[in-house]
């Protein structure tokens with residue numbers, strides 16, 4: 378009997394082992410806390426100091442539609458966090474490579490209720506930045522919310538926060554990424570949900586995911602991939618951090634120096650009173666995180682609470698009549714052009730977002746009642762000039778794109794966009810997308826408006842627009858008329874424009890820009906041969 382009892386006990390253990398499930402939910406969090414050094418060690422963290430380098434790429438500024446990502450920026454940074462106050466300061470040296478090479482040196486301070494930038498961080502400067510000496514500005518609520526989210530995602534202390542808030546942790550099914558399958562939990566923080574995936578062998582967090590909206594690819598995943606774990610001051614830290622957009626690496630962070638509890642002077646986190654008072658609170662709800670995060674890779678856009686214009690300096694977008702039936706949409710960081718035909722409208726470019734696109738569509742409807750936007754001509758595929766394509770497609774416009782880009786836009790219009798902050802998701806797969814090989818001229822017997830494909834160094838298949846009777850051309854990115862004086866000689870993009878105008882056989886008197894305002898064409902053409 379004794380022997381049988383023992384056997385039974387062994388069998389019971391074996392049985393319970395066989396049915397014991399792998400760790401789930403809070404167990405995964407507890408295991409990860411242990412793996413990085415334990416709750417006690419994490420609770421003793423008062424300050425974190427990190428130095429490193431960052432490389433960033435923008436997939437939707439590629440030379441060819443759907444082609445290799447554009448390398449945008451290489452930076453060095455020094456980050457310090459004070460845990461008790463929740464304040465973080467990052468000192469940056471950013472060497473932008475695109476659209477032009479330049480270096481910006483600046484500091485960001487992010488607290489729970491305000492964000493601040495000391496120095497110049499973008500060519501697109503808000504009124505406050507321009508008026509401040511030395512240059513500085515309060516962060517928009519959008520940027521503050523995005524910065525807070527990303528600091529939380531990357532923090533050593535996220536696991537401790539999760540352990541302390543088990544009610545906000547829930548078990549989710551394993552997540553497969555490529556060849557790997559990760560046990561995972563969902564963690565709710567404010568109006569954000571992170572999916573935290575764990576390495577099965579070590580228990581350490583491997584990927585931290587959010588579900589975002591991208592103005593080109595609709596519903597996307599954005600993952601922080603953690604690797605190269607090493608012990609620094611008693612805690613495990615991932616020295617290599619890669620951010621993946623739908624599985625493509627868009628940002629690589631290499632940490633070169635990590636210090637826990639090094640003393641940091643309190644004034645390092647001080648936001649000057651005037652900027653603190655003017656600062657927006659963190660935005661909530663449908664924040665366009667990808668636009669706000671990735672526009673900083675390029676360093677040309679506005680840090681504004683309205684994504685398309687400086688909310689503190691202008692009343693917003695407006696129409697400027699360049700000729701009868703030709704309206705330049707200006708007032709923001711990006712422009713477009715509305716051309717009136719006898720029965721319909723042609724619009725050039727759908728910048729930034731569906732919110733901007735909806736404004737353009739409404740303004741066109743009010744100006745020209747009864748005339749629908751029948752054609753949206755996209756000068757090129759970059760996300761800052763095509764990010765509003767869905768709103769035009771949703772109201773039935775045919776999309777006109779340059780050589781080599783139609784298939785790209787058919788794919789773009791086929792993806793779901795349930796997280797679009799500006800437009801309810803719907804099926805846009807049947808949208809007509811027409812590719813222009815050389816030229817497409819719309820004519821209604823009274824007016825001709827054309828799109829002409831030109832060779833240029835900015836993007837494959839770029840189109841310039843031309844309204845024949847008004848002698849007005851529309852050009853994006855290779856010239857921004859009115860944004861600055863002409864150079865002494867033609868730069869490669871300007872030379873491409875002059876050659877393209879010749880090849881198209883058009884004769885513009887004025888050029889309206891996708892950025893900037895309007896300029897005379899003759900002084901530009903006169904630079905040829907100089």
Ligand SMILES: [Zn+2]
Pocket residue numbers: 757759762835836854
């Ligand atoms: Zn562009």
